[in-house]
Amino acid sequence: MAFQAAIVLFATFFMLLGIGVPISVCIGIASLTAALLAVPLDIILFTAAQNMVGGINSFALLAVIFFILAGSIMNNGGIAIRLINLAKLIAGRLPGSLAHTNVVGNMLFGSISGSAVAAAAAIGSVMSPLQAQEGYKRSYSAAVNIASSPTGFLIPPSGALIIYSLVSGGTSIAALFIAGYLPGILMGLSIMVVAYFIAKKEQYPVADPIPFKVKIKVILDAIPSLMLIVIVIGGIVAGIFTATEGAAVAVIYATLLALIYRSISWHDIPKILTESITMTGIVLFLVGASSVMSWSMTITGIPGEISNAILSISDNKIIVLFMMMVILLVIGTFMDITPAVLIFTPIFLPIATQMGVDPVHFGIILIFNLAIGIMTPPVGSALFIGSSVGKVSIEEVIPTLVKFFAALIIALFLVVYIPQISLFLPQLLNLL
Template sequence: MAFIAGLILILSFTILLMIGVPIAISIGLASIVTMMFIFPFDVSIFTVAQKMISGLDSFSLLAVPFFILSGLIMNNGGIAVRLINLSKVLTGRLPGSLDHTNVIGNILFGSISGSSVASAAAIGSIMTPMQSKEGYDRKYSAAVNIASSSAGLLIPPSGTMIIYSLVSGGTSIAALFLAGYLPGILWGLATIIVSYIIAKKKNYPVSSGLTVKQGLKVFVEAIPSLLLIVIVIGGIIAGIFTATEGAAVAVLYSFILSMFYKTLKLKDIPSIVKESVELTSIIMLLIGASASLSFVMSFTGIPEALTEAMLSISDNPIIILLLMNVVLLLIGTFLDITPAVLIFTPIFLPIVTEFGIDPVHFGIILILNLCIGNITPPVGGPLFVGCSIANVEMEDVIKPLMPYYLALVVVLLIVTYFPQLSMLLPDLILSR
């Protein structure tokens, strides 16, 4: 039954996507069609609807709209400029220093906003004109911005990690947050190394340095923005508040900070709230539809069948993880991060647990794969935004992006096969 149900599910889902049906609707309809293989139409409809509603009945999910609202407030609140100024100080007088500024700016802003698209837009809109003025090729500038835009998704606070925690059956959010730091930093270092090599080869200019006094002033101005990470993550890890309460604190703090900077006007609030409601609605519909899909797969035994199939190929965890990475990288090129996490967590998690792989470690592997796919054609929000800001065609940035893709795949393999990198901070701080 599992084979036939899986075939019906895949075919119906693929056909719906190919004819242009929105992904959330495609997931829901594919679930109904698959259920009809077992039950009558009315029972199938009722079951899928019930599972969609129960899938949203979670206190942890309240963190998602709060983090979305916080990110939108920051994106409109002038925080990006201060983080870029800090990045200039940190990059010093390195060759191609504006490239490194772009990378660090994306890491800092992405980790605070929790959005790769917002990061690519906020940092890219400031850095790309600066790089162009200094003689940098616009295609290359777009590539740097795109390649570094998703690094912040691995560094908390991360809404994606909260969604993974929910789908995986309650994996510790604090542990996931801590586990993302070193892989996220490694992503940033990899893009900086590639940028350094290219900058040396192309002889890109070095930015003028700042005096110690100027550097200290920039650092002091950026401290309030950086404190958001300390307050939210520190509070969650210390047990002062939950991830949901931390997200609400992030909204309040980012609002107060933006008003303090006088870059956010009260008249902007309605449009920001409206946009956050629209984004939240899309994500919640995806989560509800994916909850019904998870039930259908579980009921028909699809995950167990896939586990047996993969184990029949090899019982070597190295080979299994390599196969998963290949599948997830391909999936990430045409499926957005949130639906991919919702769909593939219940499929792959039972397989990795068979080999004793920690769900926290697998969560980082999953998200890292999808973050790379998020900046890879043909689909990817940061890819479209980065090209649009730099006013270049997508096909023109593929060549300059290739060295970054190679470096990020190396990072992926390191994170996959050296779990200590992900598990060091959770084990050290949470005494797991």
């Protein structure tokens, strides 16, 4: 039955997705259809409703909601330009300095906002015109912005890692957050290496030296924004507050900061709240629908069937991880990161743990894989936003983007097969 249920589940899901049905609805209908093979309809409807409510009845899930609100406040709060100035200070003396500034800016802003789309829009809208003035090709500028925007999924605080913690059965959020730093930095550095060689070839200019007094002012201006990360992550790791309480602190801090900067007024609050409520509704519906899918897969035995299928090909850890990595890279090209985490964590995590992979390490592997999908067609949201902000067509940006894609794949291989890249910091801080 499990084999037939798997075919029904995924065939229904991809067929509905292909004709443009919203992904939450695809998940729900596919789950109910597959469950019909094992349970009567009246029991399915009753149990599915219970699972949807139970799936979103989680204190930990409040952290995602609060971080969405904090990110929305920051996106409208004048924080991006201060982080861009700091990024110029960090990367401004490299060939193609504005491109490196874009990468560092996305790493800083993405980690604070937790959104690849927000980072691509906020940093790209400032950097693209500046790079055009300096003679950078628009396709190169857009590709750099698109490729570096997903770094915030790994560099905490990250909503995607919180979702993974929830679905994985309670993997430590503090450990996941700390584990994301080195892979996230590696992700950014891999993009900077490619950007460096392209800039050398195209002879893009190096920024003028920044006077010492200006450096001090830039650092002082950026410290209040960066303190958000220190307060939230430091508080969670030190056990001062939970991830949910830390997210609430982030909302209060971001609001005070935006009001101090005078970049938002009280009239902007309704717009910010509307954006946050809309995004929260989407995430909660996805979580609820995915809870139904998890139940449907459990009663039909689909995870066990998939596990047996993969392990029947090979029980070698290296090969099994490679197969999962390829599958997740393909999944990431047409599915957003949140539903992909919700659907594939229950399928692949048991296989990974059976092979001796630490759940924290697997969480980083999963998010890194799916983050790459944000920049690839046909459903790459960062690709569309970055191309729009960079005023370049997708067809023009793809050839350059492929070079960055190759560098990210190499970085992904390192993260997958060298566990200490993810686990060194959590072990150092006794979080594992």
